[in-house]
Amino acid sequence: xxRTLGAQEIEDLAVGAWILGTGGGGNPYLNLLNVxxxxxxxxxxxxxxxxxxxxxxxxxxxxxxxxxVVMQERxxxxxxxxxxxxxxxxxxxxxxxxxxxxxxxxxxxxQPFAAAAHLDLPIVDAxxxxxxxPEAQMTSFAVGGLQPxxxxxxDPRGIEAVITHAPTWKWMERASRSLTIEVGSIAATCKAxxxxxxxxxxxxxxxxxxxxxxxxxxxxxxxxxxxPVTALCEANQGRVIFSGKLVDVERRATxxxxxxxxxxxxxxxWAGRTAGLDFQNEWSVAYVDNEAVATVPHLICMLDSVSxxxxxxxxxxxxxxxxxxxxxxxGVFTTPVGLDHVGPRAFGLDLDVVDPFP
Amino acid sequence: xxRTLGAQEIEDLAVGAWILGTGGGGNPYLNLLNVxxxxxxxxxxxxxxxxxxxxxxxxxxxxxxxxxVVMQERxxxxxxxxxxxxxxxxxxxxxxxxxxxxxxxxxxxxQPFAAAAHLDLPIVDAxxxxxxxPEAQMTSFAVGGLQPxxxxxxDPRGIEAVITHAPTWKWMERASRSLTIEVGSIAATCKAxxxxxxxxxxxxxxxxxxxxxxxxxxxxxxxxxxxPVTALCEANQGRVIFSGKLVDVERRATxxxxxxxxxxxxxxxWAGRTAGLDFQNEWSVAYVDNEAVATVPHLICMLDSVSxxxxxxxxxxxxxxxxxxxxxxxGVFTTPVGLDHVGPRAFGLDLDVVDPFP
Numbered sequence: 001x002x003r004t005l006g007a008q009e010i011e012d013l014a015v016g017a018w019i020l021g022t023g024g025g026g027n028p029y030l031n032l033l034n035v036x037x038x039x040x041x042x043x044x045x046x047x048x049x050x051x052x053x054x055x056x057x058x059x060x061x062x063x064x065x066x067x068x069v070v071m072q073e074r075x076x077x078x079x080x081x082x083x084x085x086x087x088x089x090x091x092x093x094x095x096x097x098x099x100x101x102x103x104x105x106x107x108x109x110x111q112p113f114a115a116a117a118h119l120d121l122p123i124v125d126a127x128x129x130x131x132x133x134p135e136a137q138m139t140s141f142a143v144g145g146l147q148p149x150x151x152x153x154x155d156p157r158g159i160e161a162v163i164t165h166a167p168t169w170k171w172m173e174r175a176s177r178s179l180t181i182e183v184g185s186i187a188a189t190c191k192a193x194x195x196x197x198x199x200x201x202x203x204x205x206x207x208x209x210x211x212x213x214x215x216x217x218x219x220x221x222x223x224x225x226x227x228p229v230t231a232l233c234e235a236n237q238g239r240v241i242f243s244g245k246l247v248d249v250e251r252r253a254t255x256x257x258x259x260x261x262x263x264x265x266x267x268x269x270w271a272g273r274t275a276g277l278d279f280q281n282e283w284s285v286a287y288v289d290n291e292a293v294a295t296v297p298h299l300i301c302m303l304d305s306v307s308x309x310x311x312x313x314x315x316x317x318x319x320x321x322x323x324x325x326x327x328x329x330x331g332v333f334t335t336p337v338g339l340d341h342v343g344p345r346a347f348g349l350d351l352d353v354v355d356p357f358p
Numbered sequence: 359x360x361r362t363l364g365a366q367e368i369e370d371l372a373v374g375a376w377i378l379g380t381g382g383g384g385n386p387y388l389n390l391l392n393v394x395x396x397x398x399x400x401x402x403x404x405x406x407x408x409x410x411x412x413x414x415x416x417x418x419x420x421x422x423x424x425x426x427v428v429m430q431e432r433x434x435x436x437x438x439x440x441x442x443x444x445x446x447x448x449x450x451x452x453x454x455x456x457x458x459x460x461x462x463x464x465x466x467x468x469q470p471f472a473a474a475a476h477l478d479l480p481i482v483d484a485x486x487x488x489x490x491x492p493e494a495q496m497t498s499f500a501v502g503g504l505q506p507x508x509x510x511x512x513d514p515r516g517i518e519a520v521i522t523h524a525p526t527w528k529w530m531e532r533a534s535r536s537l538t539i540e541v542g543s544i545a546a547t548c549k550a551x552x553x554x555x556x557x558x559x560x561x562x563x564x565x566x567x568x569x570x571x572x573x574x575x576x577x578x579x580x581x582x583x584x585x586p587v588t589a590l591c592e593a594n595q596g597r598v599i600f601s602g603k604l605v606d607v608e609r610r611a612t613x614x615x616x617x618x619x620x621x622x623x624x625x626x627x628w629a630g631r632t633a634g635l636d637f638q639n640e641w642s643v644a645y646v647d648n649e650a651v652a653t654v655p656h657l658i659c660m661l662d663s664v665s666x667x668x669x670x671x672x673x674x675x676x677x678x679x680x681x682x683x684x685x686x687x688x689g690v691f692t693t694p695v696g697l698d699h700v701g702p703r704a705f706g707l708d709l710d711v712v713d714p715f716p
Contacts, residue, residue: 179533181536
């Protein structure tokens with residue numbers, strides 16, 4: 001089923017995807033400005049379902065790699081990610097039939113739109129994370145054991161590369177990360193292309209629609225003076241795990257990632273209690289009174305307690321009133337193989353997964 | 359004219375190319391062991407002249423990138439550089455007609471031999487440096503303004519990439535260097551392919567033959583109890599600029615290069631005088647009594663005063679008796695454009711070229 005997205009749906013998607021970003025992936029706002037420009041220029045956006053793809057259809061999987069904080073300073077055009085898709089098509093010797101996001105979380109949720117407008121391709125209503133994750137091996141495609149190569153990478157000054165082979169997803173991550181860092185910690189990429197069959201088998205379906213609906217929930221709740229946090233929980237099986245005030249944020253940029261720890265003091269129902277959050281680009285573990293109550297791969301979302309909008313790891317600051325909500329991970333990541341890729345230990349934490357959805 | 363090289367000629371080439379390495383490019387000894395193995399396995403090596411190439415012939419330009427000191431620890435097989443040529447041929451969609459060295463100086467002088475045996479290709483008697491230089495933009499092809507891309511890069515664990523475009527030679531250097539560092543500071547590469555016409559116009563001819571003849575001079579002088587240093591000077595317009603004892607070597611590994619300064623006290627005719635040498639992988643400036651007497655692009659060679667064999671920047675050590683010889687640069691590097699690429703200022707030194715061959 002093909003659906004043409006209107007301007008309001010894309011605005012809603014940006015808000016919803018920032019919530020699914022679980023603190024990382026970068027605020028989609030600047031990318032939204034780009035896509036608004038494409039809408040004004042007359043482009044329309046067709047959203048198709050994985051089932052609409054032929055088994056042998058070629059799907060381009062796109063994202064911008066790099067440090068979200070750089071994305072806020074070195075602005076991207078829409079042509080870069082389209083160029084990455086073109087390079088991949090040239091390398092493969094065949095055109096693509098559709099484009100999809102590697103992560104429907106944060107700014108990368110809008111990259112398929114930027115590419116689709118240039119290349120006149122439909123966008124698949126699916127991604128490979130169902131949220132944001134920091135590394136290339138943290139995808140449903142990697143959990144499925146699909147081929148990690150090739151990957152095309154573009155810097156708009158004309159540095160272009162194809163990583164034609166990598167023995168593992170982690171090596172693909174390392175090789176592409178080193179090039180990304182060299183060109184300034186931001187690069188447009190077209191990841192390993194997928195067949196329609198692979199997207200149907202291993203893609204996480206419906207995530208563009210989910211983002212749109214979460215954004216719509218926030219918008220309507222605010223218009224109707226209802227609590228957006230409660231409405232979001234109802235919309236996506238969320239549970240409030242804490243509410244309070246940010247009292248400290250420790251950040252360090254190491255190995256190309258933003259890592260650190262945020263501390264909260266409780267307010268209202270949570271008065272007298274404390275919470276803490278580990279992060280590597282995204283929130284990875286939430287502690288209440290020093291006990292882990294939620295971990296990756298489940299979605300730990302920090303929401304502005306009043307507006308319901310997401311708060312990112314790079315912008316969270318002293319004094320903000322926030323509510324922590326956990327939403328369930330896509331099932332592909334809670335299997336033993338999935339947890340090898342994206343459980344707490346994959347983030348270097350000596351901790352088993354905590355499932356707040358027993 | 360095609361010439362089949364015998365085992366002795368390849369032994370001589372290794373000695374001569376280490377002298378032309380001007381302190382850098384790594385001791386060819388380990389690569390020589392590899393090629394000896396190929397000879398024992400029955401491979402033969404055909405040396406052809408640039409004039410033997412059709413104008414539209416495809417020539418693979420090969421080298422190992424990285425830190426020579428790593429090459430002494432992490433041993434290379436012969437298949438890696440051949441694999442880089444294969445990846446490039448696949449990317450271009452056509453086979454190669456011949457292979458050549460990017461630098462006939464140090465260990466890279468033997469890489470075309472390793473590849474040629476695997477691929478059954480002739481070796482062109484030419485290179486793009488006439489010596490060793492540390493960076494990709496320091497070639498006659500770069501001075502000629504030829505296209506810097508594509509470049510294929512191989513790590514034997516299965517990390518393979520093609521840099522399909524770079525706006526400048528310096529960006530090609532940076533992009534390929536970052537991947538090289540990530541895979542462990544050593545990688546086999548097939549540089550931008552050249553046509554026969556380009557090799558005839560911009561290659562530095564006769565450098566394999568020159569290496570063989572310099573190695574032969576060293577071998578025969580020693581057999582005949584003549585001074586090899588004097589014989590080398592006669593063979594390649596060399597001039598002795600100092601002779602003495604190494605009294606200090608300061609080395610620092612920065613930005614993937616070996617940089618530093620070596621100091622010598624004079625002996626015999628040079629007693630009471632001092633000399634110093636700047637280096638970035640290769641010897642770049644020679645000072646006598648604190649006055650620069652020779653600079654890049656001219657070939658500053660540190661030779662063992664007795665054996666005539668080269669002494670490398672990574673192995674030079676206190677107490678060695680050495681003689682400094684300068685040999686003239688290929689003409690392509692002493693033009694104003696050439697000096698932009700490889701003059702002292704290209705090495706970050708605030709110094710004009712010093713030409714010891716007035």
